[in-house]
Amino acid sequence: MAAGIPARRTPGSRTRPGLDAERVVDAAVAIADAEGLPALTLARLAAELGVRTPSLYHHVDGLDGAHRAVALRGMRDLGTALRDAAIGRSGPGALTALADAYRAYALAHPGAYAATQRAPTADDAELRAAAERTTEVVFAVVRHWERDDEELVHLVRAVRSALHGFVALESGGGFGLPAPREASFARLVGIQLAGLEARAAGGAVD
Amino acid sequence: MAAGIPARRTPGSRTRPGLDAERVVDAAVAIADAEGLPALTLARLAAELGVRTPSLYHHVDGLDGAHRAVALRGMRDLGTALRDAAIGRSGPGALTALADAYRAYALAHPGAYAATQRAPTADDAELRAAAERTTEVVFAVVRHWERDDEELVHLVRAVRSALHGFVALESGGGFGLPAPREASFARLVGIQLAGLEARAAGGAVD
DNA sequence: CGTTGGAGACTCATGACATTAGTCTTCTCC
């Protein structure tokens, strides 16, 4: 009634399997990463957790809710990874570290990364905030080459596009030839770097 | 039995609704483009064609087959669009035209373009061939900056990544800010161009 | 120490889809 805290259970005693939202999302991410995002169904998730499907509705808001939770987790973790990578660096070193961290996250968590895309970020403040927190890091790094805010937006989009495109193609099996992908990624980053430098030096590259 | 051509109907008389594989794929592409790839279900497709779901199995191999057919159509049309755009140009002009055509196709056919991704190109010779035909054009254009075949692979991957990343983010609503996307795309292409030029001029940009 | 409230799991029921099997109609060709 006039309750304040809703009677938390002491954190050692549980009812049945003792599910909670975090454990559900953990399992969802694990399934999505290991078997692909489409494999993340409520039935699969329930089986994984040793529970019946309807029970999941106490912890996530249906299938969409599960996907959203995975996306949120992914976006937050990606943002953290980028932030950590960029700390203490600037300019080319920062961009390279950022790029490597980006790719490393996407490869380590393909399911969560994929969930991150197709984000209905419009009416979802939490997801939107996480996405912004991630983009902020890119802004901070790219600002080294461009002071003007409006122009900066374009450059950030370009860098994000390059990174996203690469990891999307890579994890989707889009690179058919046997050439080492690491080297390709290095060239991609190198091109971005050279492009940014040329831009900063020579002016408008349009 | 010993037939050669399987008794094509004269192309004006039809049985019932007179479906054939091409009409089915046309409708599938239309649905995917208009309502998103996930909206392409057999039920939806059958309704669109005024037919019952099982009837579709005479023309496409189930839902997967429908998705594959859309992907194949998309890959072929994209390849043709790129080829047309690159004809009669070379160097920066060719790359710009290629990029514009790429983006135009993805915007005009978001569903077909999306189907193009997540391609199980491995065991599908037809789809593989279409993908190669598309990539060939990029190879031809980028070769202007790089003669060595092995190195060329990396550069082509970089260019494809940039293009794909941009259109994927764009059509997925990944660009939150109101800045004009055309300008962002122009910067993206400009950066690639500057990067390729710098590379060709100065040597290894790694 | 018994009562009560709620969290969390369950069973049951419904509806959308995909997919397979078997049937029927209607051209087209001989």
Add this chain to the structure above:
DNA sequence: GGAGAAGACTAATGTCATGAGTCTCCAACG
């Protein structure tokens, strides 16, 4: 005119998502 197949249909099955209502156990409170 008849054979045969192309192409559409109905019926049946299985997987999922989702909602409604039920049961059980734990914890705090009297």
